[in-house]
Amino acid sequence: MASLKFTFNGREIRAEPGDTIASALAKAGILELGRSLKLGKPRGVFCCSGYCFRCLVTVDGVPNVRACITPVRDGMVVTSQGGSRLRAALIQMLDKVGFTSPQFYFEKLHLPFTAAAAATELFRRAVSGAELPPPAGCELKAGSCEVDAVVVGGGAAGLAAARVLAEAGLSVVLLEEKPEPGGMLAKVGFIQELGCSGGKLADEMVKEAVQAGAEVKRGMLAYAVEGNVLYAVSEAEAVKFKFRGLILATGVHELPRAFEGNYLPGVVNVDGFMTIVNRWGIKSFSSVALLPPPAEGRSWHLLAEKVAQEAGIEAVKVPEGSAAVGRGRVTGVRTPSGELIKVDLLVAPGRLVPALELAKLLGFRGGELSGGACEIRSRVYVAGLAAGAGSVLDALRGGEEAGKLLAEELGA
Ligand code: FES
Incomplete structure (x- = not known):
């Protein structure tokens, strides 16, 4: 019986002790946690283990908290981060004139000092999906x-x-x-x-x-x-x-793969898939698509098949070159031959790096x-x-x- 409550973008979510923010949201059917800063595209968990930073949310006013490894506290207020479509358009426009390049940011905004501080704050507010909290004394x-x-x-x-x-x-x-x-x-x-x-x-x-x-x-x-x-x-x-x-x-960390639609919530690496199924205990997927292992290096693709089989989840192997499709989350995979396969998740095994x-x-x-x-x-x-x-x-x-x-x- 769920005994904790928190809000996500104003909606009340129930959680159990031991849930992380992302696991509680996933159990409530919410995979989209925010939007990408630059293009305003939907973002969700990917590694579920704290190293891909795709699950950043604002918690009680503190931005850039990793939802996948942050335990739920009763009463916490969680909001999405990321750009609106308007913000995305603004950033793309600034991008065209080079304003968002790191070189411009670091070289041009630091002189004179006072102007740099003001410009930096403005820049942060322009590109960040989260409001920065006022500077506070260190309470650690x-x-x-x-x-x-x-x-x-x-x-x-x-x-x-x-x-x-x-x-x-x-x-x-x-x-x-x-x-x-x-x-x-x-x-x-x-x-x-x-x-x-x-x-x-x-x-x-x-x-x-x-x-x-x-x-x-x-x-x-x-x-x-x-x-x-x-x-x-x-x-x-x-x-x-x-x-x-x-x-x-x-x-080890499992690297992301480049393919069409790889940004969609519901695209996860093997680490993320295993976490969702065996740590978060979510097994209610009717089917998942499995991409082939990466061309080089070690990967956990065989573990993904094993975990799906043990959980009774149908795993459909899809060929290299397949694309994730869906609006707001993955709902299917389009193979290179044009076939559309309905799935709930797409697992993309990545190369493992220590x-x-x-x-x-x-x-x-x-x-x-x-x-x-x-x-x-x-x-x-x-x-x-x-x-x-x-x-x-x-x-x-x-x-x-x-x-x-x-x-x-x-x-x-
Ligand atoms: S860091 Fe949270 S999903 Fe990867």
Whole structure:
């Protein structure tokens, strides 16, 4: 029974504890979350995991909040962002004279200073779909703490690493950006080799890590690292973690594909599809279209088929060159031969790239890693899918291995 209420563009929406804004809206049949700034085209969730930024909304006056990973709070006021058709026309006109190019913005608007500040504000208001809130004092609680090890990422690798480190008697903090840990493990559905669902295993792994003594911080984004200090922020606090060892189990990002209609709400990547079905529990689609895997690199296209099959959703494989069609959301796919197939979603498998932003801040300049556990600097490991693991079980093993190696290095 839904026990939370919030409004979206003035309409009352009910949600259950654990719902994110986007999951509650999707359950209410709302896929269009806003409009693109420039062309005013409809926008909806795509990755459902916090890295594509297609789901930005304004929450209680604060713009650019990711609806897919922001939990619903009772009474919150959510509004769409994005351009109206009038705004789109204005931006296209400004575009023609070069006003919206980054070069113009950065080079021409910064002198003299006072004029630049006023012009910047005007420019922001002209192109932004959201009203910026007035500058406010920082209300975050600031803190710092010293720990033996920080693990970034609460998927299979991160949870395994945190447990191993804690069992070795080390103080460990695991930071997970999303409201709940589990990562890809919690989305893959039934795991044949283990005879249980990934979601159940993820829940058990969280319990084991906590029982071993690891602290699991949910909704906390690790955004920078320098030397042996990692900076993280949540809605409530900003924390500086001084660590002796670090494990980056930051997973992979699935890139978007270029095809006609790819902007429509209802076009998702495999990550988004798995999240909608296995994390948000929405299985009421009569059929989904699956594009072929990308020409290069790893992809999760086989997982998309498996998840659809387990959920009893008809998956129609459509050829490369197919286009998404619909007004406001996907309602069908037009194949290159002109056939129109009715579907509720279109799943576009993208190339997987490791999320190595934090590793790069530490000077890592290598290419793709392999093996599931790699030391990129003394006492700093990349583990799991980010380190080239081919499956969630390989990621789990990679996390365990990285945890053991780091524990040894830390003298535990
Ligand atoms: S960031 Fe929310 S859908 Fe991708």
